[in-house]
Amino acid sequence: MDKFRMIFQFLQSNQESFMNGICGIMALASAQMYSAFDFNCPCLPRYNLAYGLGILLVPPFILFLLGFVLNNNVSMLAEEWRRPQGQRGKDPAVLRYMFCSMAQRAMIAPAVWVSVTLLDGKCITCAFCTSVPVETLGNASHPGLSQREMKRVLARIPCKEIYDGQELIANEVAIRYLRCISQALGWCFVLLMTMLAFLVRSLRPCFTQAAFLKSRYWSHYIDIERKLFDETCAEHARSFAKVCIQQFFEGMSTDLAAARCHPPRKAPADAGEAAEKLLGITDQGTMNTALKSWHRCKPPLHLHPPALPSGNGWAGEEQPPVHPPVPRREMAAYYSRV
Numbered sequence: 001m002d003k004f005r006m007i008f009q010f011l012q013s014n015q016e017s018f019m020n021g022i023c024g025i026m027a028l029a030s031a032q033m034y035s036a037f038d039f040n041c042p043c044l045p046r047y048n049l050a051y052g053l054g055i056l057l058v059p060p061f062i063l064f065l066l067g068f069v070l071n072n073n074v075s076m077l078a079e080e081w082r083r084p085q086g087q088r089g090k091d092p093a094v095l096r097y098m099f100c101s102m103a104q105r106a107m108i109a110p111a112v113w114v115s116v117t118l119l120d121g122k123c124i125t126c127a128f129c130t131s132v133p134v135e136t137l138g139n140a141s142h143p144g145l146s147q148r149e150m151k152r153v154l155a156r157i158p159c160k161e162i163y164d165g166q167e168l169i170a171n172e173v174a175i176r177y178l179r180c181i182s183q184a185l186g187w188c189f190v191l192l193m194t195m196l197a198f199l200v201r202s203l204r205p206c207f208t209q210a211a212f213l214k215s216r217y218w219s220h221y222i223d224i225e226r227k228l229f230d231e232t233c234a235e236h237a238r239s240f241a242k243v244c245i246q247q248f249f250e251g252m253s254t255d256l257a258a259a260r261c262h263p264p265r266k267a268p269a270d271a272g273e274a275a276e277k278l279l280g281i282t283d284q285g286t287m288n289t290a291l292k293s294w295h296r297c298k299p300p301l302h303l304h305p306p307a308l309p310s311g312n313g314w315a316g317e318e319q320p321p322v323h324p325p326v327p328r329r330e331m332a333a334y335y336s337r338v
Helices: 003-012 015-037 048-069 075-081 093-106 108-119 120-125 149-155 171-207 209-260 267-274 284-296 328-337
Strands: none
Touching: 015 108, 048 093, 075 093, 075 267, 093 108, 093 171, 093 209, 108 120, 108 171, 108 267, 120 171, 120 284, 149 328, 209 284
């Protein structure tokens, strides 16, 4: 149990590295899913395009949403965006920074899926097989075929076992043509994603370094504040439960002592320590009010300076004048005169 606790604490303290690892695992899983996926083109003129583009675009959209779901900062971003203004303003730059950071990680797995799909070429072959230029690659003057029948024959290009248009265009020629276009699009997509990642990761801090540092700092602050608030609430709940249970058993002990004429036992010392951690919040209504106040009106981001001691121990009163210390030589000369 201690090992799992240590692992959980390590993941909490290294959340950014953990999320990067999760995104990498999702990217590898997306590539493995595509390799294990049984691609079956319907080979029908009206369904090929929908099926091919659906396989190309729908799984990346699902992986993109999963990237947001697996990110723990999504709820924090939504809470910060939807919370009331209160005593603390909301900085749109910080919200944009948090959203962009999550979107960058969530885009890794969809980009891998689209890249693998385009480089494989099956989706493009299935989607655009009816658009093969027969005039250039085949025999466009094949007699006895209307435009509708030609579309039906071309739609069967991905299905070699039922393709019957070798006289119109060779199956291998059409597949190689479409796969070449798909691979070219795939490499262009990989190049585009690489350049975009380079620009986002490298050039953005160079142009807006001050704003970038400010947004990153306050996004870290919001994350750490939420964690510390949850830890404080958990500690308060633990102390509240301990004192509540202790009072219950003390009441039972008092009743039993009164019935049997035995003196009640003294409360353990840890119950007093738990009561001190409650900070004066000792009932359900007060705790609910405190939680609502935290949500509606978070404290402003301005730390009060420490109170200066005064005559009666409180700040705000007039302080006695403070004289500079007298050097030792002058003190010795004064006492020699006296």
